[in-house]
Amino acid sequence: MTPTDLIKPCPSTPETGASSREIGRFGPCRAGEEGPVLVLLGGVHGNEPAGIHAARRVLGSLRADPPGSFRGTLVALAGNVGALRSPPGTRYIDRDLNRSFTPELLATPDPGCAECAEARAILDAIGREHDAGRPMFVVDMHTTSAPSDPIVVLEDSLPARRFGxxxxxxxxxxxxxxxxxxLIDHLTRTLGCVACVIEGGQHEDPASVDALESAVWVALAAAGIISRADIPAAHRGALARAAGHRAGRVYDLRHRELIVDPSFEMRDGFDAHTPVRAGQSIATHGDGPVRAPVRGELFLPNRQPVKRPGDDAFFIVREVSPGWLDLSAWLRRSGPLRSLIGILPGVHRVAGRPDALLIDGQVAAVLKRQVFHLFGYRIVRRGDEPRVPRFRPWGAVRGxxxxxxxxxxxTGEGDRRFWLVARRTLDIAAERSGPRAR
Ligand SMILES: [Zn+2]
Known part of the structure; x- marks a missing residue:
């Protein structure tokens, strides 16, 4: 196969999403495909079509002037096709599609909701692209209701950090x-691929399409499909410039607030990255205030025109220091150091699951997620016991x-007095692949 064959677009592929979930693809269209696979998703939220426009722009550029280094496959898919075909501004029909990839919903034979069917169709489409012999990356492109810098959302595994x-x-x-x-979490756990969400900016801002277009070019290079030299000059470093002084910073999610009343409104002046104090009134619903339960920076404040109970109200994030990230990478790479978490009181191994731990709820509430993350464990399930009150450190110490x-x-893996934590799928896979993958 010559380089020209490898970059030849497949003529049978539809170029628009008008009649298909597939927006387009670029790469070889015959047997013997090789190289990494990059799957793009746009419009997983129907009121966020910027990712679809960005994908079309990049596909157009690739067809017009194929980079010589191209080796692999780029596939762009539309997310919530039903909502995208609905009147403009329709975010979803029955439920948030990007909260619908749960094992319970996916296992229910006929859950009877539009997004449940969309979720299955998306997984089928991505599954058709998956080939165990080829690295796969997924970039799910979104925009925000409030003004925001571009930001990359991904799980804290070492391969995902490197890609992000x-x-x-x-x-x-x-x-x-x-x-x-x-969606990204489901794909990482089931297919073992690096997957991330990119928030390009505000919904209607033309700069959001530009940012997402830059993100696609960078993703092609980060996936190893094109060389860095083949990223068009206008897109090199563009996302960092758009992010300004927050470029390269790393944040950890500390709180998610849900809407319980459709009258929910953020207060004026509370935008993305506004610092908030614990107990501060930052929104209203019904007759009362909605207070920040923890300190940090506001993220994704909901300024959608329509709010439904169960939607995200806002998130609170806190910056993570580079030193903490380096320390956690070091601990994760060393089996003996990583196993130190096992000598803490209240920490137990799980029979038949060498990568999981059960942590006594009273201990876990004190250690909190930062300690588990430091050692490369994610919280799979919290215990049923109440969390330690924030303002009572003595209660925490006593517990x-x-x-x-x-x-x-x-008594077993299902003992609800204990938290279940497990190492990240991608960290385990990278460890098995050897030092170069880590
Ligand atoms: Zn979205």
Whole structure:
């Protein structure tokens, strides 16, 4: 196969999403495909078509002037086709599609909702592109209701960190622990591929399409499909420039607030990255205030014209220091150091699951997610016991000492007095692949 064959677009591929979920593809269209696969998604939220426009622009550029280094396959898919075909501004029909990739919904034979059918069709389309012998990357492109810099949202595994850092703007970690049913989390856990969300900016801002277009070019290079030299000059470093002083910073998600009343409104002056204090009134619903439960920076404040109960109201994030990230990478790469978490009181191995731990709820509430993340563990399930109150450190210490003293043991993996944590799928895969993959 010559380089020309490899970059020849497949003529049978539809160029628009008018009659198909596939927006377009670029790469070889015959047997013997090779190189990485990059899957783009646009319009997973129907009121966010910017990703579709960005994907079309890049596909057009590739067809007009194919880069010599191209090796692999680029596939662009439309997300919520039903909502995209509905009147403009329709975010979803029955439920948020990007909260619908839960094991429970996917296992229900006929859940009877439009987005449940969309979710299955998207997974089928991505599954058709998956080939165990070829690295796969997924970039799910979104925009925000409030003004915002571009930001990359991804899980905190070392391969995902490396992919995310290539883009240039801020990174947000830990989203998948607070939000169930994310497409990127489902794909990483089931297909073992690096997947991220990119928020390009505000919905109607033309700069959001520009930012997402830059993101697609960077993703092609980060996936190894084109060389960095083949990223058009206008898109090199563009996302970092758009992110301004927040470029390269890393944030950890600390709180997700849900809308319980459709009258929810953010207060004026509370925008993306506005600093908030614990207890501060930052929004209203019904007759009362909605207060920030923890300190940090506001993220994704909901300024959608229509708010439905169960939608995200806002998130609170906190910056993570480069030193913490380096320390956690070092601990994760070293098996003996990583196993130190196992000597803490209240920490138990799980029979038959070498990469999981059960942590006494009283200990876990004190250690909190930062400690688990440091050692490369994600929270799979919290225990049923109430969380330690924030303003009562003595209560936390007493609970910790009590757990250490009584040394209660779990009755099994499902013991709800214990939190279940597990190492990241991609960290485990990278470890098996050897030092170069890590
Ligand atoms: Zn979105």
């Amino acid at each position: 850092r290539a883009f240039g703007p801020a990174l947000l970690l830990g989203f998948e622990e607070e939000v169930d049913g994310l 910790f000492l009590s757990a250490a003293w009584h040394a209660r043991s779990p």
